[in-house]
Amino acid sequence: MSATSASAEKTERLLNLILALKSTRRPIPKDKLRAALPAYAEAPSDEAFDRMFERDKDELREMGIPITTTVVDVLFDDEVGYRIDSSETSLPEISFEPDEVAALALAARAWSTASVSGTATAGLRKLRLAGVEIDESLAAGVEPRIRTTEPAFDPVRVALSARQPITFEYQKNDGSVDLRHVRPWALKHWHGRWYLTAYDVDRGAERAFRLSRVVGPVRKKGRAGSYEVPADHVPEVSLAAQAPEPVGTATIRLRHGRGHLLRQAATRTRDIDHRWTEVEVPYERGRTERDIAALGSHAVAVAPVELVDGVREALQRVLESHSGRLPQDERAAAPRVGEQAP
Structure with missing residues (x-):
């Protein structure tokens, strides 16, 4: 069994144990837990089950989940049962301010292409069912910083x-x-x-x-x-x-609402007009060129000359790598890299 599948089985076993102990009104003896939960029922011996059950109890308690141990029958004090008191593990009623709801919607959208997209969607669904109004339009136009779109x-x-x-x-x-x-x-x-x-x-x-x-x-x-x-x-x-050491200062122009990573690193910012902002950031050779090129027409390198040339070359490589896929008339009409300026 691989480490990944073993971890998944353990997680499922712990979740099933939590559900069993929280859903009961009376303490459950461990022999009934063994019969009810498949992972325990498959234990090859009583000793193996006891070791597994004790490890699981200790792990849940380390997570802060209180498992109470109670005598099942006062006449037979050697038989004990286990239970999780729901009142000790339930959260109080939660309310959200409008900006907090917007942050939740943005977080779900930021993870929309990730492996946890199902979890993010389920989380928003539960909030809606609980009466929380989710207005995802509040997050419109915001560039999410958390992404896992990388195939790797x-x-x-x-x-x-x-x-x-x-x-x-x-x-x-x-x-x-x-x-x-x-x-x-x-x-x-x-x-x-x-x-x-x-x-x-x-x-x-x-x-x-x-x-x-x-x-x-x-x-x-x-x-x-x-x-x-x-x-x-x-x-x-x-x-x-x-991290690469900065080799100077880069001056960049960004469209409003774009380039949040570059804005975050800015040491100086000034608005040019209603469309453009000029920022100065530490120039990290190679990385800064890629960050600007990734923004396409929403960013323009201004200085130094080395940065401008590097961005132009990066965009030219992108154009050349895609030009072979375009019809001849479209390749002729494609704009020349480096001619655009705000």
């Missing part, structure tokens, strides 16, 4: 959970691509992007990888459970240590 996210997450080595092609700062063999240590949403921290087998050192720069498929390269994540690993420390 799910396979990396699965490999991380299973502690399984993987290999993938990775685009470096200079645009070249090379093959990496890594042991995943952690996934971290950092400064608006998803990163993998891992041990790079070929380089014999810890490295951080931005998921959006993983090219092509992520492939398994080794057995599940074949390594351990260092107990003292802190993803933020690794990411901060490997």
Whole structure:
């Protein structure tokens, strides 16, 4: 059994135990729990069941879920039952301010293409059923910062959970691509992007990888459970240590309501007119060019010249990579990169 499937079975077993102990009015003896819950019924022996049940009880109590132990029959004080008091685990009535409701709607929309989209949708559905009015239009026009649209996210997450080595092609700062063999240590949403921290087998050192720069498929390269994540690993420390040093200041013009990541990093901001804002941000060679190019017509590099040339080259590569898919007349009519200015 893989580590991922074992974890899923354990989660299901704990949830079933919680439901059984919360839904009863009287304490349940453990022999009845064993008969009622499939995972316990399949235990090969009484000893195996006892060990599993004791571990599950301890784990739920560590989570803060109070399991009470009560004598079932006063005449036989050696028979005890178990129960979870709903009054001790139920939340009080929750109310939301309009801005909080808007934040919830935005969060659900930000995760709409992620692997947890079903959970986000279910959460909003429960709020509506509880009488909370969700106005998703309040979040319209806001650019969500949390995204998991990177194709690499799910396979990396699965490999991380299973502690399984993987290999993938990775685009470096200079645009070249090379093959990496890594042991995943952690996934971290950092400064608006998803990163993998891992041990790079070929380089014999810890490295951080931005998921959006993983090219092509992520492939398994080794057995599940074949390594351990260092107990003292802190993803933020690794990411901060490997972040590129700024080489100056970049001046950029952004359409209103766009480029929130760049705005967040701005050291100076001024409105140009009703459409454009000019910002100054630390210039990180390679990263700043990609951030501007990703915004397309909603951002324009102003200075320095190196930045302007880098963005123009990035956009030109995108145009060339897609021009072969256009009919000849459309290629002729395509705009030349670098001519647009606010």
